[in-house]
Amino acid sequence: MSFPDPRMIQLVMSLRGGGVTDMAVLAAMERTPREVFVPDRFADQAFDDRALPIDCGQTISQPLIVGLMTQALKIGDRDKVLEIGTGSGYQAAILSKLARRVYSVERYRTLSKIAEERFHGQGINNIVTRIGDGSLGWPEQAPFDRVILTASAPKRPDAILDQLKDGGIAVAPVDRGHEQILVRYDKQDGQITETDLMTVRFVPLVKGVAKAM
Ligand code: SAH
Numbered sequence: 057m058s059f060p061d062p063r064m065i066q067l068v069m070s071l072r073g074g075g076v077t078d079m080a081v082l083a084a085m086e087r088t089p090r091e092v093f094v095p096d097r098f099a100d101q102a103f104d105d106r107a108l109p110i111d112c113g114q115t116i117s118q119p120l121i122v123g124l125m126t127q128a129l130k131i132g133d134r135d136k137v138l139e140i141g142t143g144s145g146y147q148a149a150i151l152s153k154l155a156r157r158v159y160s161v162e163r164y165r166t167l168s169k170i171a172e173e174r175f176h177g178q179g180i181n182n183i184v185t186r187i188g189d190g191s192l193g194w195p196e197q198a199p200f201d202r203v204i205l206t207a208s209a210p211k212r213p214d215a216i217l218d219q220l221k222d223g224g225i226a227v228a229p230v231d232r233g234h235e236q237i238l239v240r241y242d243k244q245d246g247q248i249t250e251t252d253l254m255t256v257r258f259v260p261l262v263k264g265v266a267k268a269m
Pocket of ligand 1: 114115116117140141142143144145146147148161162163164167188189190191206207259260261262263264
């Protein structure tokens with residue numbers, strides 16, 4: 057039996073303090089070693105509750121925001137989840153412990169390939185990755201029970217919300233003036249209800265597949 061890393065205990069405590077109270081989400085995060093998902097040079101900061109740089113000028117999100125977004129999705133173990141922005145793979149790895157299957161789209165080949173290696177290294181086999189433009193969602197796999205955008209959309213991401221099942225939930229950072237607001241979308245009887253959750257800071261959603269890398 058392995059003992060929990062004291063830094064992980066500290067991180068979980070700060071997640072709880074920040075409002076992540078869902079036990080399943082906390083357990084999924086506790087079982088996801090963030091040091092595996094950050095560049096080696098940041099390994100000593102992997103357990104700090106802050107965003108860190110990753111390759112291709114992108115970032116791995118702050119654990120508290122990952123926790124709050126995951127919690128807002130209210131994922132069930134039969135759910136099919138779409139993630140836009142694989143990045144480091146950290147958020148997808150957490151989702152994979154709560155959902156049936158995760159479909160994750162990334163526009164940088166480099167990031168997608170590294171994330172895939174990490175999933176295999178962690179024995180995760182319910183994440184399907186794709187290199188492509190996530191602003192179009194993943195039409196071939198739609199519809200989804202849950203959708204998460206981890207890059208900020210310039211406006212309500214309707215093309216992606218069209219791929220959400222009825223009764224489904226999506227969360228997305230959306231640009232509003234000089235701010236980004238984390239918005240929850242609930243689809244019921246074909247109608248979308250929007251709820252503002254908090255101010256956030258994400259890298260922008262960029263159209264098209266990245267040419268370099
Ligand atoms: N979920 C990631 C967060 C990475 S940051 C993690 O846990 O580490 C957001 C990611 O979204 C970046 O990797 C960026 O390249 C990607 N991205 C931005 N626009 C995109 C688009 N249109 N399609 C797919 N991925 C996109």
